[in-house]
Amino acid sequence: MNIYLRLTKRFNAGRVRAILAGGQAVIGELARLLIEPDDRILYSRSARDLTALAAEHPNRIASLCDRRPALKAISGGVDSLEAALDSERRMLIHANEARLNLYASASEDWARAWPGIAEQSAGLPLGAAHKKLVSCAENTLPCVVPGGLP
Known part of the structure; x- marks a missing residue:
């Protein structure tokens, strides 16, 4: 904490x-x-x-x-x-800067995928867009970043 x-x-x-x-x-x-x-x-x-x-x-x-x-x-x-x-x-x-750099590195795949994700979710109802974003995040972002906060 x-x-x-x-x-x-x-x-x-x-x-x-x-x-x-x-x-x-x-x-x-x-x-x-x-x-x-x-x-x-x-x-x-x-x-x-x-x-x-x-x-x-x-x-x-x-x-x-x-x-x-x-x-x-x-x-x-x-x-x-x-x-x-x-x-x-x-x-x-x-x-803190070093820790934030770890998170930035861990999110590089997400940053690359974001334009396509945004395009796919544009115009969807809020609930559907949320479901799409969560699904993509679960498949793209790590749940734990080594060296980040526990």
């Missing part, structure tokens, strides 16, 4: 309070609302918040450095931590 879904699930535990769209600001705000210090430490994107959490929970920071190496920069001050968080963010962006 990706970070957005995990955080939304935790945030909404007990009752639905939000529907998550995505983005760094949303993650930061949700991280502030989490109850467990470990979750706040792992998901916060704010150097100031992480510095405050380190002061409150120094042992937790030390125990989570293996899971989130950027935490090691807390001892170097806010500038050092901000640089580590920027590096972490860029690493996540590059990992």
